[in-house]
Amino acid sequence: MTEEQIIGQSVPRKEGRDKVTGAARYIDDMTMPGMLYGATVRSQISRGTIKNIAFDPQFDWSEFAIVTAKDIPGKNCVALIGDDQPCLADGRVNHPEEPILLLAHSDPHFLRMAVDAVSIEYDRLPAIFTLEESEERSQIIWGTDNTFKTFLIAKGDVDQIWEKADYIVEGEYTTGAQEQLYIENNGVIASFHDQHGITVWGSLQCPYYVHKALMTLCNLPAEKVRVVQVETGGAFGGKEDYPSMIAAHAALLAIKSGQPVKIVYDRMEDMTATTKRHPSRTRHRTAVTKDGKILGGEIDFTIDGGAYSTLSSVVLSRGTIHAGGSYDWPSVRIRGKAVATNAPPHGAFRGFGAPQSLFAMERHMDRIAQVVGISPVEIRRRNFLKPGDRTTTEQTIREEIDLGKLLDRALVVSDYHAKKARFSRENEVGTIKKGVGIAAFLHGAGFTGSGERYLASVVGVEGCADGGMRVLVSSTEFGQGTNTVLCQIAAEALGLPYEDVRIAPADTKRVPNSGPTVASRTAMVVGSLVRSACLGIKQTLMASGMLPKSHSPEQLRAACKAYLAAHGELRSFARYEAPEGVFWDDQKYRGEAYACFAWAIYVAEVAVDLTTYRASVEDFVALQEIGRVLHPILAKGQIAGGVAQGIGFALYEKVAWKNGRMQNGQMTNYIMPTSADLPPIRVFFEEMGNVHGAYGAKGIGELPIDGPAPAIVNAIGDALGTHFASIPLLPEDIFEAVAADREQ
């Protein structure tokens, strides 16, 4: 067995040169002949009916293409899971910024004025804005009971454990909305021809999601819709489902006007009108022995989905399955619920429900530690899952993971014990209080349960005229390294130099559906299929007699050229097959939820300045077991980036809501960390391999955002002795708690 040559190396980013020279072309860098600009007229109220739409007579509206719901050729919805979200409001609005009407014009400045020249009168209806109001059901705004979805996970016998408990520990934990804040706003260009149908180019994660939505909206067959992803400036889930909406709008304007139409949002529109992380509330009630062993408990996990169902059921699913964390629960009942409010629908953001429920779990572990009188380190050690244990969904841990040992390593590299002792002493004087906090967690990679089987992803590899090979996937690059890693895997599998492998643009006309670029599945699941397709292409060449079994790269290139000369094309496809012994029961919500888990222990050191009540993270250790490090620099970059977003989630990023509308939709008052705000983020890996992932890799895209917030809030608890249960945790909140403590 030869050592890998390319896997494990930090090969150059495939599209990197273009990015550092300014040659990379994002959607707003592109124009087309005859292109118009499009804009959206949006609801100014939270809920109600549209009484009248008036167009200011000072404008010559004949210069504009105008689209309303009546212009929709197919079904007025953004097809995703449910079909309840309209593409354009038709008489009824259910959230602020809901799209009502579209305009297109050749002058983008004039267009902007025109948006303000459309006046809409409404009959308002009472609206609801919080989880609690939704649960009260004094107003029903969705379905019969404001509830998008529920899940129940039941293991063991929860009702029997309470009387055996030495302690019953309760806690309620909440997390706020978080804006993905990709630095490139949403944007698309659409064009329409009677013959070819619709083509959309855009900044997006999932070309085939957009493809499906446009088929339904425009009542067109698959071959008359084409979606092309172009260079995308960040996404993090914020461009998973939303692009279907903006693409639909541009397509409708292109159909109406007969010309290509570009829609690119400015920052305020993007922040106020598009998706955010679901706000959450988690309630824990846990039975614990005096040795700190969890006997069992009840967990209620509720998320606010906004006005339409969109992705809430899947976010709920992941959050519910992760709610028990990396611990052994002999008995547990976990109720998950997603409810409706009159806000723009919430959507995907890295972690997808897990950062919310894991925040609660890891805060709760520190609370349990406090009540029982055991250290945060020991409480975790005593409850960690071990090989052979079963998770809350009864998934048996089959790999030889030793979380206790992982914890030990994290404690050593973070100097946890020494710091804890030192801070304890130093905190007695002065106005700066320091603390350290831990988060232990896991993240299941790939689609949940039967999801991957349902996706039935297909990947292709084709031979090129110069003898090199090209990867054909609908998986997209948006900074995380898709292009690089998939080409690396292909090069390794083929035995070609990395430079000889390229990847096709994610164009639905050209590439098969390898599934959406989400759920930390690309390197692991799609990469595995890329490898299979490469082995397939070699088999084809060998079967044709043009390639010997043992061959050099030169021989492979020659065989490829020869095959192309003889047959015209050389292509091999691989389709996802569910692995043996992986079984998920959708009815009972039980079984193998994920093909594998990545495991992590994060340690945060914070300093709280009691003069200003500002908490800053001084040092951060991120240690994770991820199967295999395919590309060291990319892997480290993913972890550092995710940690930074997690720090923002904990301490800086607050959405200020008023009647369902975001009030701080500008970079000046929605605060993300600058280079001057972050600590050294020290990243460490362990590699145990993974039978279900390419070259042993596990998915890592989302893992790093699950841990920072609870680690930081645990550290602040250590520093101040005050235990916070809610994020974002701002200086104003720390002040109010300290002031309240003082008064007692």
Next chain:
Amino acid sequence: MRSNPADYSLIAPAKLDEVVSLLADEPGQWLPIAGGTDVMVQYAAGRLPARKLVSIWNLAELRGVEILPDEIRIGAGCTYTELREHHGIAQELPLLASAAGWTGGIANQNRGTLGGNIVNASPAADSLPALLAYEAELILVSARGERRLPYLGFHTGYKKTKLAPDELIRAICLRRGLSGYLHYSRKVGARNAQAISKVCIAALGRLRGGVIGGEIEDVRIAVGSVAPVPLRLTEVERIVKGKPVDRELAHLARRAVAARIQPIDDIRSTARYRSEVAGNLVAEFIEQLGATAGRPHE
């Protein structure tokens, strides 16, 4: 971008005389724009009422720092970068240099001007407390000539100043001779850089004889973001002047601060937080003054 460039005029006369003549001929018609770091944000948001703008960015008469025997005279068109990099200012007026370093990132410091910061008159502006603490004076210029007035009281209300419609700030004058003082300043924002201040303080102090244990001989305390205008806390100064520094005095000062300021709840912070932190910063200043006796700020 929510404004149409076609709807706006911008001219750039070469000399200050031409600008003040224009302002005199058509008062209230022309908005002066220097570095544009405030005006252009409003413009991009579609919230700039003015339609005619006159650029004062390149006027040589508004640039430059003059070191005179008794005062330092700073051209209103000096950028924050120029303030930070000027040796005399860094040396003798450290509160101004540090405020310049807090304002935005490097790109905004290269364009934002001290005059612009004053005229924009945001109560959260970073350099204004320093100007109050240093008891600055302004030289204003118009077609009618020049006048000089104390910076104290220049702000008459929220975003209102004593500047006449035909006037520009020409220079900011700061007296020298503050080497025996402790210069203390601190800005509290939502993050370490690029943050609008929630509370901001600039203060100067000196103990009698320059000796630890001596009474407070001279003290000036100015705060921003806690009222519609930047404030000089003269009542607090009166309470602490002539007294030796101890914990009790710092406490007294803290309570006096709370009584004087009028912070609000807004999108950035709360009144209670601002009040608490402003008090803490003043107390910290008093304690540092007691500990250092007014030796020059490092």
Next chain:
Amino acid sequence: MTDSSEHQGQCEISFTVNGEAKTVRVYAMERLLDVLRLELGLTGTKEGCGEGECGSCSVLMNGGLVNSCLIPALQAAGSNLTTIEGLAEGPQLSALQAAFLECGGAQCGICTPGMILASRQLLDKKTDPTLDDIREGLSGNLCRCTGYMQIFDAVAEAARRRNPA
């Protein structure tokens, strides 16, 4: 809509971009960002926020870093501008560009042009910057992908290459 010959408010503005003399006919209050992108086709400079907070629109103006979204075209008259397109010399990348590539300083790439120019301004002023210098020099350029760590590595590496010890 009126055609371009009737845009009376427009004026001719000349400046140098990446060493080349340019003259454009635009409104005086056109944003320099839009002049670069739309009139001159230099799309390497990006718009991320339109309010001078994110730094994706940063360019060098007479050697100093500025946010081009906040500069009216008329105020750029006679200036010497450098955009990201002006850094490489043909196929030869600058030290910063090469370092960003090798150290993982660019992920999605949208902040990268501004970030590289901000780094360039920093290294022009401080040839041997400390980590704190780098943090401060880049604090006006937001990156959502990297968490900044590998950007710091890239700048430090470029500093080393520009000044071999």
